[in-house]
Amino acid sequence: MSFILTSLVVVATLATVATLVIGICSMVFNGESSPFDDEHWMAYRVILQAVALAALVATFFVSA
DSSP, rough: OHHHHHHHHHHHHHHHHHHHHHHHHHHHHHSOOOOHHHHHHHHHHHHHHHHHHHHHHHTTSOOO
16 A cells, blocks of 8 residues: 555656646746647646645545
């Protein structure tokens, strides 16, 4: 069970880091000559935050 718990925490951490990277890229591009528009950036950030939250909530249901 500790493997599952560790995996969930790693998924949450990676999703959080990816969210931060996407946010920084969004600020750097400032919407200009960016491969995605603001709606795409926001959608990816919201999805990754939901993954992180789901992984962290799932850790409460894993018994050690």
